Amino acid sequence: MFPLPLATLRSAANLARGLRRVWAVMPGTEERPAVEQESGLDQPWHVVVSNDPVNLMSYVTLVIRRIFGYSQEKAAEMMLQVHQKGQCIVWTGAREQAELYVKQLQEHQLLSSMKKAG
Amino acid sequence: MQLQKLPNGAVRFTQLNAWDVHTFRSLPRLADYGADPMSEQRLLPRLADAAEMTPEMAMDWVEYVVPELRESFASNLATVLADLAGLAADQADQADQADQEDQADQEDQADAAEEARFALTIPAEHVESWFRAMNQARLVLSMRYGIDSEHLPDLPKLMESGHLEYWFQYELFVRLQGWLVDVVLDAG
Numbered sequence: 001m002f003p004l005p006l007a008t009l010r011s012a013a014n015l016a017r018g019l020r021r022v023w024a025v026m027p028g029t030e031e032r033p034a035v036e037q038e039s040g041l042d043q044p045w046h047v048v049v050s051n052d053p054v055n056l057m058s059y060v061t062l063v064i065r066r067i068f069g070y071s072q073e074k075a076a077e078m079m080l081q082v083h084q085k086g087q088c089i090v091w092t093g094a095r096e097q098a099e100l101y102v103k104q105l106q107e108h109q110l111l112s113s114m115k116k117a118g
Numbered sequence: 119m120q121l122q123k124l125p126n127g128a129v130r131f132t133q134l135n136a137w138d139v140h141t142f143r144s145l146p147r148l149a150d151y152g153a154d155p156m157s158e159q160r161l162l163p164r165l166a167d168a169a170e171m172t173p174e175m176a177m178d179w180v181e182y183v184v185p186e187l188r189e190s191f192a193s194n195l196a197t198v199l200a201d202l203a204g205l206a207a208d209q210a211d212q213a214d215q216a217d218q219e220d221q222a223d224q225e226d227q228a229d230a231a232e233e234a235r236f237a238l239t240i241p242a243e244h245v246e247s248w249f250r251a252m253n254q255a256r257l258v259l260s261m262r263y264g265i266d267s268e269h270l271p272d273l274p275k276l277m278e279s280g281h282l283e284y285w286f287q288y289e290l291f292v293r294l295q296g297w298l299v300d301v302v303l304d305a306g
Binding site for chain 2: 045052056058095102103113114116
């Protein structure tokens with residue numbers, strides 16, 4: 001297991017990328033073409049839970065409540081949407097937080113992913 | 119099988135018969151997704167559609183998160199295995215007891231051994247691992263054999279292939295998990 005949390009690693013990676021950008025525009029340094037794609041850090045992402053025919057409805061409700069801190073009513077409503085419509089957006093926000101939520105959901109074995117909002 | 123939540127939050131299984139014990143001992147094997155790409159894909163799905171992810175996102179996920187998820191799944195199974203060692207000790211105790219109580223009649227003794235019951239206590243802090251191990255086993259059985267909670271499986275096919283027992287084991291896990299959620303995990 002990697003000893004550092006993902007957010008820490010990503011922060012370090014972002015810092016390194018920032019330094020490379022500063023270096024690229026400093027006088028006397030060679031300017032390099034930007035090769036990195038837009039990271040999507042600034043735009044909101046949806047966290048999506050998808051239906052599966054195995055996880056218990058009571059468990060899905062419990063996990064949504066536990067991870068996001070929602071009320072029993074709200075979590076149960078989301079669970080029902082997952083069950084009846086196939087999926088439900090359970091949270092929307094910054095990419096790094098969305099990734100953390102997806103990881104927690106997958107650790108609980110819920111079928112989950114993220115997608116760009118809008 | 120009887121289930122009981124103890125005052126300290128632990129869970130006690132009693133009156134376990136030989137098949138219950140066999141099923142518990144089979145948990146790590148049933149939950150093993152290693153040799154099945156479909157099961158692995160279900161337990162470790164992609165973070166997002168490939169079209170929406172940057173290469174960096176995809177790489178970070180595979181490099182840092184997936185190993186942690188694998189570790190978490192393995193840890194659940196290791197906890198189950200460790201607790202099952204306690205069940206083996208109970209089995210020995212009960213066999214001794216049966217020997218003492220029923221020395222007179224060899225036939226009755228054999229019957230007693232055959233119908234021996236076992237007990238297992240799961241510490242409160244291990245209950246979540248047990249739940250997830252059973253969940254993982256059901257997910258793998260679903261991917262491998264088409265057994266799930268929304269459809270009746272193809273029973274003739276399961277019988278012909280010698281996999282019918284997996285359906286019974288799946289259903290046992292459903293009952294146990296339902297009880298664990300209602301009585302233990304979601305009981306505050």
